Amino acid sequence: MNKYFKIVIALIIVVIIAGLYLLFTRKDKVDTGSPVSPISVVQESSTPTATNDSNSVAEIKEPTAESSASSMQNYKITPPIADALSRIAKKPFGIKISPQNSPISPERFSGYHTGVDFETLATEKDTAVPVYAICTGSLTLKKWVSGYGGVVVQKCQLENQTVTVIYGHLKLESVKASVDDLEISAGDQLGILGQGYTAETDGERKHLHLGIHQGTAINIRGYVQTQPELDDWLDPQKYL
Structure with a gap:
């Protein structure tokens, strides 16, 4: 009887330890406070969406050499x-x-x-x-x-x-x-x-x-x- 009682107590302790471990591991992931990389956010969607944020990566458009040359040709004398x-x-x-x-x-x-x-x-x-x-x-x-x-x-x-x-x-x-x-x-x-x-x-x-x-x-x-x-x-x- 004492043998089985010890086994049960041991199992309970293991379960409690495992539960505490999972609880603290989950909390660490939620409360990390690390900034989210803007690159990773952009990569999650292949289609940029409209936004009111003027600093949004999706809104920045780099001019091409072709468009710049065309603009100059149109308006030069x-x-x-x-x-x-x-x-x-x-x-x-x-x-x-x-x-x-x-x-x-x-x-x-x-x-x-x-x-x-x-x-x-x-x-x-x-x-x-x-x-x-x-x-x-x-x-x-x-x-x-x-x-x-x-x-x-x-x-x-x-x-x-x-x-x-x-x-x-x-x-x-x-x-x-x-x-x-x-x-x-x-x-x-x-x-x-x-x-x-x-x-x-x-x-x-x-x-x-x-x-x-x-x-x-x-x-x-x-x-x-x-x-x-x-x-x-x-x-x-x-x-x-």
């Missing part, structure tokens, strides 16, 4: 002059000009600059400086205008909208295309810059004024007096 960016040295888009604060002296204009001025080098004073079409389209204006000398306007498409492009201070006789001729392709030579301080530039220095006006209306103003008026124009430098 052909430079209107060689070494275009390095020539923007005095009057960028939107600068507010007055006779008192202008980088040019003497200054005859005032207001917000509607385009970009591309300067010429001292060595180009008496040499022909070609001007190229920045986009594809036909000419809508070609004439001598006070403040510009020779000016040409081209109608184009940019960012899926119609724009008019103003090329100012050209030698008008060098522009062979006529208004409403066949389209001029981007990169085609329009003409050459007018000689500085002559009638070809209406007395202005030798440089190219390039403006991009939104819409089909021909607007060749080089300066406007208010910021809301400036909103009708695009900054050419952003597309170079």
Whole structure:
């Protein structure tokens, strides 16, 4: 009898120990407090779900080389002059000009600059400086205008909208295309810059004024007096 009693007691002790072991093991797993790896969460589902968490891994999309190149090709323009960016040295888009604060002296204009001025080098004073079409389209204006000398306007498409492009201070006789001729392709030579301080530039220095006006209306103003008026124009430098 004592033998069987001892066996029963031993079995009870074993069961109690086993139960306590399982209890504490389960508690350890629940209360571990370890952070859940975001990688393991993503891997549990092959289909990402929508979430309001801006830091969610599922919402992050890396741009591909193809998409970046396509975007650049859609919105880039052909430079209107060689070494275009390095020539923007005095009057960028939107600068507010007055006779008192202008980088040019003497200054005859005032207001917000509607385009970009591309300067010429001292060595180009008496040499022909070609001007190229920045986009594809036909000419809508070609004439001598006070403040510009020779000016040409081209109608184009940019960012899926119609724009008019103003090329100012050209030698008008060098522009062979006529208004409403066949389209001029981007990169085609329009003409050459007018000689500085002559009638070809209406007395202005030798440089190219390039403006991009939104819409089909021909607007060749080089300066406007208010910021809301400036909103009708695009900054050419952003597309170079």
